[in-house]
Amino acid sequence: MAGYRDLLRTPGVGRIMAAQLTARFPNGMMSLAILLHIEHVTGSYGAAGLVLAATSVGQAVAGPVTSRWMGRWGMRRVLTLTLVVCALAVTAIALAQLAVPAYMALGVIAGLSTPPVQSAVRTIYPKMVNSRQLTPLFSLDASLQEIIWIVAPVVITLVATQVGTVQALLLIVVILVGGGSWFILSPELGRVRIPRSRRSLGKVLTKPPVLLATVVGFLLIGACSAVEAGVVATFDHGGLEAGLVLAVFSIGSLTGGLSFGHIPIGRWAMARRLAIVAVGLSLTMFSLNIFWLGGTLFLAGIGIAPALAVVFAMTSASVKFSDTAEAYGWVGTGQLIGAAAGSATAGFLIDGVGAQGAYWAATAFAVAGFAVAALFVRGFPDLRHRDPSPIPDTEPVSTIT
Known part of the structure; x- marks a missing residue:
């Protein structure tokens, strides 16, 4: 923990981390709030699912498009534009009385305009700390983002059920604007300029580490989404027990990230960390007892944040600085698709064989991730004795001091 304290004492690190976590806090609220609101307005979970799918x-x-724009027009311009459009779209969903197709159109607009805060901040990080601190910083970031997934769903559920779904969506808008503005006005965004990429859109995926990071992220988040569906199905659609078990899952991830964030990243780091996730999830299939599930999911969670830290570090170390934002955009897109695939697969299996099917799906996703990491281990960079910062661009990059 002393190492993390020193890291947070680095000028600007604590501020930019707090700002980006606040700006990204609506990410943990949006899906649930839209689901509850559209179901409340239309009386149909099917309609709510369509709007949610359109948003996703x-x-x-x-992800990769708006992230790439930051190198063309600057981070602040792109973040401000997307922030304004997204806030207006969510406000319209909250206040307007519309048909389902119109809600879907607004959902698409809200999704397309989601501010690329994650890509921006992970592009900035290598310019804020030295090479020795970068891997622990990625690990700390991956760990602290678990706060979003622990707190945000609880907050938005309480507001939606106790106050109203309209107020829940408007709360998201307030946090989106407030947190986004804090992040956009952070001095670090003015000190770093992303060079315009000279490569065509998607070319960055030809880099094996970026492709592997995207695939592994897809499988890892797919496993997590299947677990979430399984826990909700196990404990009667989201009772107190479901919330507690999912909180334990996230606490395991937070614990793993803070405990192992200082360990150097070698080629086998991803496989080892995904093995922990796969073992923990495979144990869930033996019993649906709340204490057994809590213990096994805590074990599985220990590998999640460390695995995500590897994803972020290997992406950073494998591309030019001008391509980092787009690369993180593709990684984020892979994770979003993984979340949808995990939820859908778990849902079908829950309908077919019961809640146990969701844990089968989660285990399958995790084992597949481990297999990819082990079979393609040579595609993972060895960062034990290497600077994980992005590859410098050949042209000079101006900074404002």
């Missing part, structure tokens, strides 16, 4: 498609498409 928009987010998946936007």
Whole structure:
């Protein structure tokens, strides 16, 4: 922990981390709030699912595109534009009385305009710390983002059920604007300029580490989404027990990230960390007892944040600085698609064989991730004795001091 304290004492690190976590906090609230609101307005979970799917498609498409725009027009311009459009779209969903197709159109707009905060901040990080601190910083970031997934769903559920779904969506808009503005106005965004990429859109995926990071992220988040569906199905659609078990899952991830974030990243780091996830999830299939599930999911969670830290570090170390934002955009898109695939697969299996099927799906996703990491281990960079910062561009990059 002393190492993390020193890291947070580095000028600007604590501020930019707090700002980006606040700006990304609506990410943990949006899906649930839209689901509850559209179901409340239309009386149909099917309609709510369609609007939610439209929003997710928009987010998946936007990831690499808006991230790439930051190198063309600057981070602040792109973040401000997307922030304004996204806030207006969510406000319209909250206040307007519309047909389902119109809600879907607004969902697509909200998804497409989701501010690329994650890509921006992970592009900035290598310019804020030295090479020795970068891997622990990625690990700390991956760990602290678990706070979003622990707190945000609880907050938005309480507001939606106790106050109203309209107020829940408007709360998201307030946090989106407030947190986004804090992040956009952070001095670090003015000190770093992303060079315009000279490569065509998607070319960055020809880099094996970026492709592997995208595939592994897809499988890892797919496993997590299947677990979430399984826990909700196990404990009667989201009772107190479901919330507690999912909180334990996230606490395991937070614990793993803080405990192992200082360990150097070799070629086998991803396989080892995904093995922990796969073992923990495979044990869930033996019993649905709350204490057994809590213990096994805590074990599985220990590998999640460390695995995500490897994803971020290997992406950073494998591309030019001008391509980092787009690379993180593709990684984020892979994770979004993984979340949808994991939820859908788990849902079909829950309908067919019961809640146990979701844990089968989660285990299958995790084992597949481990297999990819082990079979293609040579595609993972060895960062034990190497600077994980992006490859410098050949042209000079101006910074404002």
